[in-house]
Amino acid sequence: MEPANKAQRNSERLFKYAMLGPAVLWVIAFTFFPIFSALNYSFSNYVLGRGITSYVGFKNYLLALGDAGFWHSLLITLVYVGIAVPLEVCIGFVFAWIITVGLPGKGLFRSILTAPLFTMEVAIGYLGVTLFTSEGGLVSALLNLVHIQIPWMSTGEGGLAAAILLDVWQWTPFVFLMALAALGSIPDEIYDAAMLEASSHWQVLRHVALPLAWPVLTVAILLRLIEGLKSFGLPFALTSGGPGTSTQLFSIMNYLVTIQFFDFGRGSAMGILYLVMVSVIITVFFQQMRKRID
Amino acid sequence: MDNLLWIHSKRSGKIGIFLVALLAATWVLVPFLWAIINSFKTLEATFSAGSIIPFLNFQPTLDSWKEVLDDPQSINSLISSALVAAGTTVLVLILGTPAAYSLARFEFPWQSKDIALWFLSQRVMPPVVVLVPFYILMVQLRLIDTWSGLILLYSTFNLAFCVVIMRDIFRDVSKEVEEAARIEGANLWQIFWMIALPLSLDGLIVTGIIVFAFSWNEALFSSALTSQHASTLPAYILASRSTRGVNFNVAAVNTIIAIAPPVIMSFFVQRYLARGLSFGAVKG
Numbered sequence: 001m002e003p004a005n006k007a008q009r010n011s012e013r014l015f016k017y018a019m020l021g022p023a024v025l026w027v028i029a030f031t032f033f034p035i036f037s038a039l040n041y042s043f044s045n046y047v048l049g050r051g052i053t054s055y056v057g058f059k060n061y062l063l064a065l066g067d068a069g070f071w072h073s074l075l076i077t078l079v080y081v082g083i084a085v086p087l088e089v090c091i092g093f094v095f096a097w098i099i100t101v102g103l104p105g106k107g108l109f110r111s112i113l114t115a116p117l118f119t120m121e122v123a124i125g126y127l128g129v130t131l132f133t134s135e136g137g138l139v140s141a142l143l144n145l146v147h148i149q150i151p152w153m154s155t156g157e158g159g160l161a162a163a164i165l166l167d168v169w170q171w172t173p174f175v176f177l178m179a180l181a182a183l184g185s186i187p188d189e190i191y192d193a194a195m196l197e198a199s200s201h202w203q204v205l206r207h208v209a210l211p212l213a214w215p216v217l218t219v220a221i222l223l224r225l226i227e228g229l230k231s232f233g234l235p236f237a238l239t240s241g242g243p244g245t246s247t248q249l250f251s252i253m254n255y256l257v258t259i260q261f262f263d264f265g266r267g268s269a270m271g272i273l274y275l276v277m278v279s280v281i282i283t284v285f286f287q288q289m290r291k292r293i294d
Numbered sequence: 295m296d297n298l299l300w301i302h303s304k305r306s307g308k309i310g311i312f313l314v315a316l317l318a319a320t321w322v323l324v325p326f327l328w329a330i331i332n333s334f335k336t337l338e339a340t341f342s343a344g345s346i347i348p349f350l351n352f353q354p355t356l357d358s359w360k361e362v363l364d365d366p367q368s369i370n371s372l373i374s375s376a377l378v379a380a381g382t383t384v385l386v387l388i389l390g391t392p393a394a395y396s397l398a399r400f401e402f403p404w405q406s407k408d409i410a411l412w413f414l415s416q417r418v419m420p421p422v423v424v425l426v427p428f429y430i431l432m433v434q435l436r437l438i439d440t441w442s443g444l445i446l447l448y449s450t451f452n453l454a455f456c457v458v459i460m461r462d463i464f465r466d467v468s469k470e471v472e473e474a475a476r477i478e479g480a481n482l483w484q485i486f487w488m489i490a491l492p493l494s495l496d497g498l499i500v501t502g503i504i505v506f507a508f509s510w511n512e513a514l515f516s517s518a519l520t521s522q523h524a525s526t527l528p529a530y531i532l533a534s535r536s537t538r539g540v541n542f543n544v545a546a547v548n549t550i551i552a553i554a555p556p557v558i559m560s561f562f563v564q565r566y567l568a569r570g571l572s573f574g575a576v577k578g
Binding site for chain 1: 304307310312314315319321322323324328329332340341344389392393395396397399402409413416417418419420422425426427428430431450454481486510511513514517518527528531532535536545546552556559560564567569571572573576577
């Protein structure tokens with residue numbers, strides 16, 4: 001829109017900043033403040049009820065770095081994300097493929113396959129207890145039929161595996177939706193030509209569909225990575241972080257340090273360290289992704 | 295579309311695809327069905343996982359539904375969840391939509407794409423990192439265990455999402471329509487309020503539903519910042535899980551109540567979902 005005169009230009013300037021201003025101020029106030037505030041607490045000795053009593057330099061950071069629980073939670077988080085996200089991408093892509101191929105009744109399938117997307121993570125973890133527990137749990141009962149017994153809830157590995165399975169159940173639909181959009185935007189002629197030449201669906205999927213959908217899939221991976229590194233509700237509701245501390249993902253461990261033990265200084269230091277780590281992972285991934293696509 | 299792809303498939307290919315589809319649907323539906331079945335069982339009946347057919351294997355009962363719905367705390371958390379999610383949705387749309395429109399339509403000294411990216415980068419931060427500052431802030435503002443405290447927080451987390459996605463949606467509104475209204479004498483606010491907004495209603499509804507679902511499902515801050523009064527469903531579920539253990543039938547009812555509203559809403563907005571959830575990166 002070309003402003004006709006000065007008055008109009010001024011009113012337009014007023015309008016655009018008035019419209020943008022509140023949101024920007026809100027985000028600045030409520031994101032810069034807490035991050036700086038967290039930094040401040042991380043260098044201090046915070047006593048509940050009395051506030052910051054003294055500054056202790058890097059003591060909280062050294063405590064965090066020397067804490068086996070901190071490193072363990074990082075490892076568990078990386079395992080969780082490292083297994084769940086690739087599974088979600090593979091399964092989601094295959095789901096999208098069967099819809100794109102022209103399966104009859106695809107509208108219904110689409111609705112069914114997206115249903116887990118908006119389910120509450122805590123509720124799914126909670127329901128997961130009734131699925132995986134060894135007394136009367138559905139998964140355990142089914143596996144019992146073929147004489148397989150997996151200690152889902154009584155060991156750290158089992159609990160983590162159960163949490164990953166539920167995460168895959170909930171978030172595969174996200175990749176599915178994005179892959180569906182990507183596959184849908186590929187012209188039909190390309191599929192048709194490929195189908196005439198190739199001998200199987202698998203070949204078309206592998207050599208035609210996957211490369212063309214890859215840019216969108218990387219966006220899906222990036223977004224899943226961002227969300228996965230924040231995981232809290234589902235694993236916490238499923239295992240409460242146990243047995244012991246074996247399934248404490250970073251968010252769970254940090255939550256317990258902060259809210260149950262009120263160790264605000266150490267909790268903040270751990271949070272800042274994690275923020276740095278997450279930012280590095282996301283940035284590296286983002287740059288790699290850009291390079292590949294360009 | 296894609297008919298050729300289907301027609302040219304061999305019979306074995308078609309069968310394979312049907313099998314995968316069947317497997318996929320089973321995989322997705324079983325947990326839902328399991329919750330529904332268990333919600334109509336007595337506690338004793340839930341101990342036998344094999345009995346899944348009502349009337350034949352077990353006598354269906356509404357007892358667990360009554361137990362949950364008679365519990366004032368669970369009703370209270372249901373009300374809290376609804377109010378907090380609705381309040382957040384309204385606040386986010388009021389703050390975010392004008393900003394999104396402004397970024398979509400006007401020139402700024404900085405690239406509007408960069409501002410959008412800045413908004414987006416807010417989502418990378420794991421919420422637990424700012425748990426301490428927000429906890430202390432809420433204590434100081436006397437907003438611990440209040441609905442307004444949670445609305446304030448959830449709006450912060452979701453504002454970025456709304457701005458980015460609505461900016462993308464407003465860019466699709468044709469500029470000619472707005473130009474025509476301008477020639478008719480409409481001012482900038484009228485163009486936004488009476489032209490752009492109604493034309494973007496679909497997108498606005500999807501954005502609202504996604505924000506509602508995000509707030510409805512949030513567990514970390516609700517658990518940390520509420521105790522009784524403003525405790526939302528996720529916090530209530532986590533608390534009752536640790537104090538009372540897990541009774542299958544009660545867990546099932548709670549699960550159904552907790553997941554139904556957003557899931558049902560999402561059925562109505564299939565069209566824009568991929569686009570909304572990918573922050574506009576994918577046009578679906």
